[in-house]
Amino acid sequence: MGHSTIVTPTPQGGFQTHTVAHHFKTAEQEFQSAKLAFWLFLATEVMLFGGLFAAYIYYHDVYPETFQKGGALLDWKLGALNTGLLLTSSWTMAMGVRASQLSQRKQLVWWLVATVVCAAGFMVVKYIEYSTKYHHGIFAFTGLFSPDDHYAPDLQGLAYPQLYFNLYFTMTGIHGLHVLIGMIAIAWLIWRGAQGRFHSGWYTPVELVGLYWHVVDLIWIFLFPLLYLVP
């Protein structure tokens, strides 16, 4: 048995067989190793955004008025719409992982397509928000921050108004980058899923991309009230 090839069970219906990498003893060991490594990666993601959240906590404490008036210039309705879109995509992603666990090839593809559509909707809303702000002279980086008459009166007399917007663009920018990367990863899952690559015997990539996508959702759950609904 020393040189035997280990494969995972392959259900009926044109699914591809997964061969367990030779350095793993069992399919379970392979799955859990990948998952533990991915949870550690997600911990570094928490730390990446955690630093920005700490910056928010500190500066909000020092300049509460800047954050309150800056946040009032965002459209909370668009923020709420995006929250709904991401929560929906998190649900469809969870359903996609479930479909792969149950070897439901068609359902897997459609749940993932729904996830990408919601993610694309999120990015469209984000684009509308960013471009509106940019055209009125509000953007990250000092050189691009010169609010026009549309926004200037609201920011009159505030200490460091660009402080709030730098945090807004940095936090939502890095978050948006994660959404884009997630869309690429999910598109790849759709492609491979349609080929019958993922099934009850092996769905590790679906599980891991799913976890990643939920972290993207988790971060937005906190970004929305912190940036759009500053009391």
Place this chain on the structure above:
Amino acid sequence: MAHGTDTSHGHGDTVVDHSHHAHVCSFQAFFGIYVTLLFLTFVTVAIAEPVSGLHLGSASMLVAMAVAAVKAALVMTVFMHLRWDTAMNNLAFLGSLIFLSLLFLFTLADHSTRQVADPIGGTPVEVKRFGQD
């Protein structure tokens, strides 16, 4: 958890390994969490000062963060399956949140004790901040 390999389905020296078993959530469970998340988002918006005009003072931010924490907990335990995951995976992720709370705690402690950070002869020294006179 079964770690053995089952040779009964094997062909030649290919072994079929049935060791991996996953917890599968029901449609109802996932949908229930989804609806709850949408409802909590509605609550977040409805009680937010800029939308409702409610004046909760300093509690406003705390309430918003508490609702967000409940939402995050639902996503983590059910959508991310942490409730049925191994202790090691729970430790890896929840450990990061514990260290994050340390970062937040000391950031807040630093700021909230600024004005008494450097007492001279028992008298707190007022520390001026940038942008304030």
